């Protein structure tokens with residue numbers, strides 16, 4: 001089974017750019033690439049920061065950009081999104097009993113649990129950080145129990161990582177420490193979780209946490225510079241990407257696709273050890 005992972009599309013109203021980039025042009029290029037290469041994917045998940053300012057015009061652009069995708073499209077929200085405006089623009093996306101944008105999606109290889117880690121609006125703290133209060137943890141516990149009872153594997157998708165990634169500017173705004181402790185305690189006891197996908201960091205990162213494999217990706221919009229010392233999250237124009245997860249009962253393999261690459265494709269046989277040195281005029 002193949003899953004497509006897109007993240008941090010940061011769309012803005014038509015005609016605007018963001019940090020010198022046209023986020024909609026980037027997303028349309030990614031979608032064209034996905035349609036051409038991965039029309040067989042079981043689903044396409046977007047792990048939040050769908051828009052940059054959460055405005056209605058940007059959600060309209062998002063709807064239009066995603067329309068060509070032939071597979072189920074599962075969009076999560078991030079800290080740059082506006083939950084109410086997202087729900088108005090995407091009324092078909094399920095929410096839990098508390099109105100949080102989190103739901104389950106079954107696939108042939110397991111159950112996708114799609115989580116909402118965005119601040120409620122009445123919580124103290126930084127809006128850019130992640131939160132999982134308001135009954136969300138109980139919802140996740142119930143879904144993990146149900147998946148265990150059903151004997152299905154679980155794949156988690158969320159915007160904020162529930163841990164630090166070693167980048168100071170981002171480690172201040174991952175899932176807040178109190179919610180992250182409870183989140184870790186809940187997940188540690190579950191061996192049905194096969195992979196955790198997240199967004200937020202705008203960089204390609206993979207590893208494991210409490211034995212759970214994880215991966216995240218470059219944004220389709222701007223990137224974060226790799227600087228382990230800066231207090232500021234400097235943005236960069238490094239290449240965007242999307243992810244292709246190949247999933248079997250034995251293995252999860254995550255590819256990172258540089259969908260804007262327009263350089264040459266080189267025949268491996270075109271280089272010969274005994275080739276004469278180039279002539280210099």
Ligand SMILES: [Fe+2]
Pocket residue numbers: 008010048049078080200201202219
């Ligand atoms: Fe983002």
